[in-house]
Amino acid sequence: MSDPLPKAPLPRTLRALAQRFDLSKLAVLEIGCGSGANLQHFSERSLGLDRDPACIAEVSARGLRAVKRDVSRWGWSQDLGRFDLVWISGLLVELEEPRAFLEEVGCVLEPEGRVLVAEWLWPESPVAATALSCLVPGGRTTLTEPENRRRYHRRTLAADLGAAGLVIESSFNHSLPPGALARALDSFWPPRTIVARPAG
Numbered sequence: 001m002s003d004p005l006p007k008a009p010l011p012r013t014l015r016a017l018a019q020r021f022d023l024s025k026l027a028v029l030e031i032g033c034g035s036g037a038n039l040q041h042f043s044e045r046s047l048g049l050d051r052d053p054a055c056i057a058e059v060s061a062r063g064l065r066a067v068k069r070d071v072s073r074w075g076w077s078q079d080l081g082r083f084d085l086v087w088i089s090g091l092l093v094e095l096e097e098p099r100a101f102l103e104e105v106g107c108v109l110e111p112e113g114r115v116l117v118a119e120w121l122w123p124e125s126p127v128a129a130t131a132l133s134c135l136v137p138g139g140r141t142t143l144t145e146p147e148n149r150r151r152y153h154r155r156t157l158a159a160d161l162g163a164a165g166l167v168i169e170s171s172f173n174h175s176l177p178p179g180a181l182a183r184a185l186d187s188f189w190p191p192r193t194i195v196a197r198p199a200g
Contacts, residue, residue, distance in 0.1 A: 013038075016172060016193065017193060023043070026046075029047050029048075029108055030042070030046065032088070033048025033050050033066055035059065040064060047067065048065065050068065051069065071091075074104070077104045083110060084114070085114050089118035090119065090120075096149060099160050102115075103164040105166075106164065106198065111198070115196040119192065121192050123153060124153045154168075154171075161194075168194055168195070169195045169197045172192065
């Protein structure tokens with residue numbers, strides 16, 4: 001068996017997350033883990049899901065745990081156990097039935113657990129969204145991505161989470177470096193991480 005690949009630097013998205021949660025101790029389920037770039041920074045009790053066998057193989061080469069699951073199909077959560085954090089990044093916009101998916105997330109979440117959703121939240125006005133997309137790096141591509149079935153803003157994301165029994169606890173911008181500029185832009189800059197908890 002080959003040695004695990006060395007750890008890469010902490011991505012900016014996770015740097016913001018690590019200020020709020022102890023990622024080295026909590027069990028994290030990363031849905032859509034890809035090659036394991038984020039998963040490598042979570043505790044050994046963490047697990048990645050992906051539908052691409054090549055990604056699962058790459059995660060295994062890193063010495064990490066991952067299983068093949070297609071989360072667009074009902075029953076994807078079976079036999080996974082429960083986790084402190086469920087991490088979902090850029091996935092909801094691609095799903096045909098995000099509410100059904102989010103309902104099943106509850107099956108793998110500890111009672112005091114949290115769901116972390118990293119997503120682009122746009123202004124409700126299409127004109128404002130288009131204008132803002134010209135200012136944000138990667139914004140125009142993301143706004144017009146053919147694979148994206150929907151454009152989320154805070155109200156619609158809150159509605160999808162609410163239908164699954166989840167409420168938004170907090171949100172923060174994960175794409176801007178710390179400083180005065182980040183504080184000025186934080187309230188409307190689209191790439192955000194939403195922290196949600198069970199409504200009960």
